Amino acid sequence: MERHVLVVLPHPDDESFGAGGTIALHRQAGTPVTYLCGTLGQMGRNMGKPFFATRERLPDIRKSELEAACAVLDIQDLRFMGLRDKTVEFEDPEILANRILAVINEVNPTLIITQYPGFAVHPDHNAMGHATVLAVAKLPKESRPPVHCMAMARNRFDALGRPDVVVDITQTSKTKLNAIRAHRSQSEGLLQQFESGQDMAAKRRVEQFLQQEMFWLYPFED
Amino acid sequence: MERIVKDQVQSELDKYANQDLYIHLETTNGAYATHNSESKMNVGAYIRNGKIRYERGVITGNGPHRVGLKMENGWVYAEGLTDWELDSEGRLLLAGHDELGRLAVALEVSPQPFRM
Numbered sequence: 001m002e003r004h005v006l007v008v009l010p011h012p013d014d015e016s017f018g019a020g021g022t023i024a025l026h027r028q029a030g031t032p033v034t035y036l037c038g039t040l041g042q043m044g045r046n047m048g049k050p051f052f053a054t055r056e057r058l059p060d061i062r063k064s065e066l067e068a069a070c071a072v073l074d075i076q077d078l079r080f081m082g083l084r085d086k087t088v089e090f091e092d093p094e095i096l097a098n099r100i101l102a103v104i105n106e107v108n109p110t111l112i113i114t115q116y117p118g119f120a121v122h123p124d125h126n127a128m129g130h131a132t133v134l135a136v137a138k139l140p141k142e143s144r145p146p147v148h149c150m151a152m153a154r155n156r157f158d159a160l161g162r163p164d165v166v167v168d169i170t171q172t173s174k175t176k177l178n179a180i181r182a183h184r185s186q187s188e189g190l191l192q193q194f195e196s197g198q199d200m201a202a203k204r205r206v207e208q209f210l211q212q213e214m215f216w217l218y219p220f221e222d
Numbered sequence: 223m224e225r226i227v228k229d230q231v232q233s234e235l236d237k238y239a240n241q242d243l244y245i246h247l248e249t250t251n252g253a254y255a256t257h258n259s260e261s262k263m264n265v266g267a268y269i270r271n272g273k274i275r276y277e278r279g280v281i282t283g284n285g286p287h288r289v290g291l292k293m294e295n296g297w298v299y300a301e302g303l304t305d306w307e308l309d310s311e312g313r314l315l316l317a318g319h320d321e322l323g324r325l326a327v328a329l330e331v332s333p334q335p336f337r338m
Contacts, residue, residue: 056330056337059337
């Protein structure tokens, strides 16, 4: 059992889609989870189906959706970095790393979950993962917690090999699905395709989301 | 938001002519376009809180619509607009949504800066 898990991701919903089942398992085991969320997903393209959000209302909507998802996952410590969606890669990585490091020093996690820099498809994911590993690299080698990275890039298996950690989340799959559902503006379209059962690709994608979650251990060099 | 009624949007565009405004203009096909289909490429651009003043603003097309704003020294243009709203803060919001309700283009003007 971990003493404290720190999750560092850029968008409301990244936690539920990528690690919702794992987070729920940690909470069931009684481990405190801190979620440091970079942005409010202000520039999301999904607006609900049928759409109900506007570009200007989206940040408030996504913030309250994230709070609802955190309630589902039982995350009690949710923090925002106040960055703007789609701009994270243009920020100074050292400044971001130092802000993340301050949270690491405060909560003293035994495990950090983030995105694998360079293999996370969305530029915000890559930038947030990069800032997180920069932060951890500033710690003395012996006091670095393991960093478990999610990777989505098509070439992830070729480039990174098999995942180091595969979490069977069938026990918490319902919780994960409800957390994804809480991100209504982002997930409604996908879940409609899943539930209609007609779009086989969408159905397979969601089913895979609900069975296991994969993480690669970040290999620090020194 | 509601489906664009051209005459209503035109009358709002007329009201905003010849005054200082802040603009939000964006277009995107999503950060996962290439990931989901290798034949596509990720494209997108946005400007938020650019200051503009236009002398003539026109909405045209039979839907989806196009809007052009003629400025003293240039143009602002957006294509693919389907929905509109004059929000409680007096901002004119125009957006183009695809068949899955995803936002593909947005053009918004406001007398006050948009929230960052």
